[in-house]
Amino acid sequence: MSEQKSSVMLIDDHPLLRKGLKQLLALEDDLEVIAEASSGAEAIPLATELDPDLIILDLNMQGMDGIATLKKLRDEGVTSRIVMLTVSDADEDVVNAISNGADGYLLKDSDPEILLEHIKRALSGKMVLSEAVTQVLATALRRPTVKTPAELNSLTNREHEILSFIAKGLSNKLIARELNISDGTVKVHVKHLLKKLGLRSRVEAAVWMVNQQGGKV
Amino acid sequence: MSEQKSSVMLIDDHPLLRKGLKQLLALEDDLEVIAEASSGAEAIPLATELDPDLIILDLNMQGMDGIATLKKLRDEGVTSRIVMLTVSDADEDVVNAISNGADGYLLKDSDPEILLEHIKRALSGKMVLSEAVTQVLATALRRPTVKTPAELNSLTNREHEILSFIAKGLSNKLIARELNISDGTVKVHVKHLLKKLGLRSRVEAAVWMVNQQGGKV
DNA sequence: AGATAAATACTCCTTTGGGGGTAACCCCAA
DNA sequence: TTGGGGTTACCCCCAAAGGAGTATTTATCT
Numbered sequence: 001m002s003e004q005k006s007s008v009m010l011i012d013d014h015p016l017l018r019k020g021l022k023q024l025l026a027l028e029d030d031l032e033v034i035a036e037a038s039s040g041a042e043a044i045p046l047a048t049e050l051d052p053d054l055i056i057l058d059l060n061m062q063g064m065d066g067i068a069t070l071k072k073l074r075d076e077g078v079t080s081r082i083v084m085l086t087v088s089d090a091d092e093d094v095v096n097a098i099s100n101g102a103d104g105y106l107l108k109d110s111d112p113e114i115l116l117e118h119i120k121r122a123l124s125g126k127m128v129l130s131e132a133v134t135q136v137l138a139t140a141l142r143r144p145t146v147k148t149p150a151e152l153n154s155l156t157n158r159e160h161e162i163l164s165f166i167a168k169g170l171s172n173k174l175i176a177r178e179l180n181i182s183d184g185t186v187k188v189h190v191k192h193l194l195k196k197l198g199l200r201s202r203v204e205a206a207v208w209m210v211n212q213q214g215g216k217v
Numbered sequence: 218m219s220e221q222k223s224s225v226m227l228i229d230d231h232p233l234l235r236k237g238l239k240q241l242l243a244l245e246d247d248l249e250v251i252a253e254a255s256s257g258a259e260a261i262p263l264a265t266e267l268d269p270d271l272i273i274l275d276l277n278m279q280g281m282d283g284i285a286t287l288k289k290l291r292d293e294g295v296t297s298r299i300v301m302l303t304v305s306d307a308d309e310d311v312v313n314a315i316s317n318g319a320d321g322y323l324l325k326d327s328d329p330e331i332l333l334e335h336i337k338r339a340l341s342g343k344m345v346l347s348e349a350v351t352q353v354l355a356t357a358l359r360r361p362t363v364k365t366p367a368e369l370n371s372l373t374n375r376e377h378e379i380l381s382f383i384a385k386g387l388s389n390k391l392i393a394r395e396l397n398i399s400d401g402t403v404k405v406h407v408k409h410l411l412k413k414l415g416l417r418s419r420v421e422a423a424v425w426m427v428n429q430q431g432g433k434v
Numbered sequence: 435a436g437a438t439a440a441a442t443a444c445t446c447c448t449t450t451g452g453g454g455g456t457a458a459c460c461c462c463a464a
Numbered sequence: 465t466t467g468g469g470g471t472t473a474c475c476c477c478c479a480a481a482g483g484a485g486t487a488t489t490t491a492t493c494t
Contacts, residue, residue: 074391127351134344134351156470169421171450183450185472191452201480202451203423204386210427373440388480400480402442408482418450419481 005032006123009050011043011069012036012058012085017108021056024112028120040069047078054123057102059086059093067096071200074101083122094133104128159193162186166202167209222249223340226267228260228286229253229275229302234325238273241329245337257286265293271340274319276303276310284310284317291318300339311350321345376410379403383419384426 037043059066083104254260276283300321
């Protein structure tokens with residue numbers, strides 16, 4: 001292995017926290033913070049360009065949140081180790097984070113030494129989870145993501161209707177024919193409903209919907 | 218809380234291992250092994266009667282295996298903390314264990330001190346996972362283990378694997394990244410699998426698959 | 435040794451999907 | 465009456481998906 005420093009990038013919209021984190025990381029000779037960003041939008045071009053060894057990513061950010069940023073980063077082909085950092089100790093996003101390619105999920109209120117320890121472990125290629133997070137993960141496994149249909153209520157009738165067609169596997173064109181509207185309009189509805197549900201594609205929407213209604217069409 | 222000793226029960230079909238474990242636990246003043254069993258069948262009546270604070274349960278046993286024993290115990294209303302113990306460090310049963318009510322999943326080849334530490338943490342109500350297990354758990358979230366019902370048998374392993382990714386909503390590109398193959402290759406597999414299943418799109422495939430396995434990860 | 439199947443990775447091509455925007459129309463509430 | 469949400473419909477643009485073909489390598493089964 002090399003004796004080179006490991007490059008670290010911080011993404012967090014709280015300057016103070018970045019400062020603190022930077023100080024913490026400065027305790028280690030072999031870590032170097034090479035970039036900081038205060039938003040996902042700002043971070044993505046930086047990350048793709050610099051390709052740091054490790055990215056520490058705040059989960060709770062204004063605008064594009066941590067998960068969205070994570071998705072986008074992986075989507076752009078960023079292969080850095082990415083560790084999510086969050087305040088909440090009962091955050092169910094852990095499942096989302098891990099399944100979207102995060103290499104760790106740490107809590108901001110962890111003991112600094114432990115945090116540093118975890119960060120170093122993450123750099124060495126390991127998956128790191130804060131203690132409290134392990135609970136959440138286990139709980140998530142026991143209660144397999146029964147999502148709140150609250151999100152369904154945010155959809156308009158038309159959007160809901162179109163979602164259910166998507167969940168049957170229909171293409172936009174077929175849905176349009178079914179509803180006697182143009183396929184362009186269907187695309188508009190699909191676009192809106194994906195945005196509202198925070199999903200990336202009709203496939204995700206279909207799976208999500210099928211799980212909502214307990215499957216079996 | 219009380220100053221009483223915590224009662225522990227050992228279930229393992231290797232007498233030698235039970236002996237070793239007992240010695241290890243004897244190092245702690247506040248732990249007391251109140252029962253041992255060499256099989257699940259033997260263990261269940263004992264456990265229901267004694268209701269120990271903690272049960273240490275071997276995963277790999279002859280006859281009724283660890284998971285089956287675990288299920289049966291919970292089924293009988295045993296509320297003890299239950300920690301699974303296993304030899305294999307790449308054991309995918311971790312998901313099964315946790316989702317069936319295990320409070321921990323430890324490896325026999327862990328450092329004894331760490332093992333003891335974990336056991337005590339489990340007794341204090343926490344979920345404990347050996348380090349290597351955390352990896353497996355995370356991986357399980359990314360790569361769903363897929364069942365093989367009748368119609369799925371016509372698919373090759375790779376096709377099957379890719380179908381399960383589709384059912385999670387992943388794009389070809391992301392699947393390719395996950396499997397370390399080119400996205401062109403993924404498209405080939407998708408094409409083949411659609412043809413074999415008589416489906417017209419990945420959305421249909423996703424819905425079909427989710428219905429097959431009853432949804433969820 | 436030869437055949438076969440699976441997995442890999444290309445090519446070329448067309449259709450589909452999804453994000454951005456603008457804009458009309460209706461209807462209902464502030 | 466003005467405003468906003470919902471539905472409709474279009475624009476542009478580009479990425480993703482999927483069909484068809486060829487080809488190499490590895491493994492397995494005669």
